Amino acid sequence: MLVLSRHRDESIVIGDNIVVTIVDIRGDKVRLGIDAPTQIPVHRREIYEAIQRENLKAAKMQPEDTREMESPNNSESV
Numbered sequence: 001m002l003v004l005s006r007h008r009d010e011s012i013v014i015g016d017n018i019v020v021t022i023v024d025i026r027g028d029k030v031r032l033g034i035d036a037p038t039q040i041p042v043h044r045r046e047i048y049e050a051i052q053r054e055n056l057k058a059a060k061m062q063p064e065d066t067r068e069m070e071s072p073n074n075s076e077s078v
Helices: 045-059
Strands: 011-014 018-026 029-035
Touching: none
Parallel strands: none
Antiparallel strands: 011 018, 018 029
């Protein structure tokens, strides 16, 4: 792991097209601004891990497991 020290409004560059900027520092919290191409997903780690868990769960599903899921076109009339 590379560890860098930065002050507010300073940045680091990852590759050729990702810029991480220190936006604010308050106590023990740091706010980061991340400028990355739209095709590169950027998530907080806990969100990324939740997505990975859901993807793994979905990959293990059998076709019959999806029959209980409601189809978006299968809504009831009021």
